[in-house]
Amino acid sequence: MSTISPWKHDFPIFSINAHPNLCYFDSAATCLTPKHVAEAIYYYQCFSHANSHKSVYQLSANATELVEQAREKVANFIGATANEGVVFTSSSTESINLVATSFALNRLTKHSNIIIGAAEHHANLLPWQALCKQVGATLRIAPITSQGLIDVAALAKLIDSDTVLIAVNHVSNVLGVINPIKKIAEVAHQKNVPVLVDGAQGVRYGPVNFTDLGCDFYVFSSHKIYGATGCGVLVSKNKYIEQMSPFQLGAGIVQSVSYQEAIFTQGPLKFEPGSHNVAGIVGLVEAIDYLNDITWSEITAHTDATSAYLFQQLRELPYINPLIFWPNNEFHSNNVSDVVQCPSIFSFTMAGASCQDVAGFLDDSEIALRFGTQCVEPLHHSLNLAASLRVSLGLYNGFEDIDRLVTGIKSLNNLIQGPDIFDENNNILDNE
Ligand SMILES: Cc1ncc(COP(=O)(O)O)c(C=O)c1O
Known part of the structure; x- marks a missing residue:
């Protein structure tokens, strides 16, 4: 798969005179609009x-x-x-x-x-x-x-x-x-x-x-x-x-x-x-x-591939904590079975940074993701969390976007913690 989504060019918001550098991760809130619509x-x-x-x-x-x-x-x-x-x-x-x-x-x-x-x-x-x-x-x-x-x-x-x-x-x-x-x-x-x-x-x-x-x-x-x-x-x-x-x-x-x-x-x-x-x-x-023309099998394949890549990349960052669990790699959109199915919505917190600071820092690089209680406040209360961050993927997101997100998160972590607190296996180094 190319690192850029094959459907990204359908969305005028990414055009050169709009927001060519936008990395949009808030499709669960609202999807961007293809030119067809x-x-x-x-x-x-x-x-x-x-x-x-x-x-x-x-x-x-x-x-x-x-x-x-x-x-x-x-x-x-x-x-x-x-x-x-x-x-x-x-x-x-x-x-x-x-x-x-x-x-x-x-x-x-x-x-x-x-x-x-x-x-x-x-x-x-x-x-x-x-x-x-x-x-x-x-x-x-x-x-x-x-x-x-x-x-x-x-x-x-x-x-x-x-x-x-x-x-x-x-x-x-x-x-x-x-x-x-x-x-x-x-x-x-x-x-x-x-x-x-x-x-x-x-x-x-x-x-x-x-x-x-x-x-x-x-x-x-x-x-x-x-x-x-x-x-x-x-x-x-x-x-x-x-x-x-x-x-x-x-x-x-x-x-x-x-x-x-x-x-x-x-x-x-x-x-x-x-x-x-x-x-x-x-x-x-x-x-x-528009969706039917793309075909649901293509959409599902894209969702599964980008989700798998997202989870794989984020999982390597020891300071990223999933809200409840790390999804496994079984992505079968809408296929009801006993496996955990995660269609490209992922909520997490980052150690050492408030969710607002993470979202604000990423926004400086035009990386848009959601923070807050995401209109599910009671669940956050029961998890003792004031807020969380959410990445939700759409048709326009490719691996390239996920790489930018991960780079952004790593840069913030370096700013907060300094770059040397993890060894090559991502174990926290004992600096004392
Ligand atoms: C699960 C769920 N239900 C309901 C809504 C409300 O949708 P709308 O704002 O389009 O009414 C949302 C919006 O994010 C949602 O995620």
Whole structure:
């Protein structure tokens, strides 16, 4: 493999008059935008924009068709069948809030409970926490194993006849592990409990198959798969869509309305009041096409190769401490088995330097990586950490980027510690 990613030139941000030296390691927060997506949005917005689902004139009808074709495209992408519906939202966050309000709220009593994992993003914690507080219900936390995965046996013990929903991430945005969703869905369904999967990170390591995963709700955001921000998706079993009332109210979701009453439309549209984010949806379709054109086998091979190189390089630095564990070398994106799977998200701390200082120092060399609690603060508390650093790789990252990162970290360490505290085997020298 060349040291430079074969897809790097697809991303205008690296062009000579933008940020040619940028080393971007924050794809878990948001992916950079390939020109294909930017151009699709530009052309739609400049040359064919109109409001969808509102009128019969040609431009509006075209916009409606774009949205409805996108719904089919997303369904195919996510392996949803005719039994499932695709709802467009603004983000994973909004999709989860939708399920919290429209599905869980009126099923919850003060005797019931909701179960989430111990390493959930705040987007998949706060809505459930608030809902449980509002109703007096209990939020149960399923622990994670020493390998960072949700402990399915422990989770199974938390489920009882008062459990309303289980909400877990597909891929942890901090630990990078792929959770055993199939197994979780199996144990949940044995007790008739539906499962929501926060796929904000999982969907980038596709192809995700909703039917195969066996969950009931799956959420993701376009910008985590190289689309634009402001466009999200909720995939839901139709039986739940039918039972759920609208989340927000406004134009385009009623069959009829009087001053006193409203009869809402059926299906996904009832969750999409107001004007659709057509440009964002066009961008999502283009992002899906972009990934499909590269092919998922190429994407997986690239992810596995760059991840393996990253872990191998960082592991040689004795002052780098993984948040929980060093990933092994078994990378099988989205292939649920018992091995630890790490799709290119890695969190760590560095001995002798605060995470903020490391991130700031690397930024001086245009190396961008995340520091903080990464919106998973309770996990950091339980690990007694104020913060961590996170490297997350995207299609544009090649070995060259990882070399620059490692050189940057080594330089910082030399500045802090002096170069001579490790011998050739990376054992700390006794300088006394
Ligand atoms: C696991 C996970 N869930 C949810 C979210 C929220 O995504 P968004 O900001 O697109 O709503 C993120 C964002 O980083 C995430 O990593």
